[in-house]
Amino acid sequence: MVPDPQAAIDFYSDLFGWAGEIGPPDTGGYAVCELKGKPVAGIMAAMNPDGTVPDPLPPAVWTTYLSTDSVEATEKAVRDAGGQVMMPGMDVMDLGRMAVLTDPQGAVFGVWEAGEFYGAGIVNEHGALIWNELSTNDTAGASEFYGRVLPMTFVPSEMEGAGGYTEFQVDGRAVGGMMSLEKAPPGTPPHWLPYFNVDDPDSITAAAERAGANVLAPPFDMVAGRMAVLADPQGAVFAVIAATEPEPPV
Known part of the structure; x- marks a missing residue:
């Protein structure tokens, strides 16, 4: 938006x-x-x-949308769990139904009840969404909230070196992550952050900067791959990552 x-x-x-x-x-x-x-x-x-x-x-801002079977049921669950409804459920022609909500800590997210449109047609490829991550000042409270609102479970990441990182899972499959704002710059509000997969974060960062973007975190190596955090020329924040392939089972 x-x-x-x-x-x-x-x-x-x-x-x-x-x-x-x-x-x-x-x-x-x-x-x-x-x-x-x-x-x-x-x-x-x-x-x-x-x-x-x-x-x-x-x-x-970029808004993360989570899939739901019923926008109205999710809205009620959000209110009951201490969140707020920013934009109540509305039909988007015959494509689906949407709402925009906040969790109790203030992080904004959307929900989408699919009609004829189901969402992203490509993920995990260069130029497409690969991950969504919640940063919050209350990870325990966020786990309780999202677990009451949608059928997700929360487990500590098993990636080596990812201490304190939590995975959001649906049917045993990781669909997003959560981390504490403890090490974020002072005043950073709770938020969701989209990650786009790229082949070369360094060249993408340089291209984005030439096009007027701000580099909030220059490319760096971390446990899941090499990533950078950028703000587009209008200020919307997003991350890019060249994800590390998981180690094959022994």
């Missing part, structure tokens, strides 16, 4: 090889960005639920 969707489309298309264009008025101009002809992300202008432009404009 950005003040200038066309500028964002141009930036990410150049960076990741996406294709996208401003959508029709009946979708609020929503742009579905594609890679190899399949959807990988969405870009839209900041607007209120009634279609008016907010004043002042909110900051540019």
Whole structure:
């Protein structure tokens, strides 16, 4: 969600090889960005639920959407568990139904109840989403909240050197992660962060910087691979990573 969707489309298309264009008025101009002809992300202008432009404009931001079988049931579970509903459930034509919520610590996320549109058509490839990560000041509270809201479980990461990192799992499969804000810069609010897979984080970081992005964390090696954290020219924060292949079982 950005003040200038066309500028964002141009930036990410150049960076990741996406294709996208401003959508029709009946979708609020929503742009579905594609890679190899399949959807990988969405870009839209900041607007209120009634279609008016907010004043002042909110900051540019990427929003993580989690799948749900029922937006209404998830909204109720969020309220019962201490979260808030920022944008109540609404139909997006026949594509699906969505809502935007916050957890008790204030991290914003969306939920999507699929109709004809199921979400990302490509993941884990260069230029596509590979991971979503929650940073919070209360990992125990967040685990309890998300476990009550959606059918997820939470287990310590088994990756060597990932002490204190928690995996979100669905049916035993890791679908996201969580870490403490303890080592983050002072004042960093709880938030979700999308990771995009790239072949070469160093060259992607250099290209993003040339295009006007800010480098929040230059490329560095960590247990899951080599990554960097960037803010696009309008301020939306995202990470890029060349993920390390897991070791084959002995």
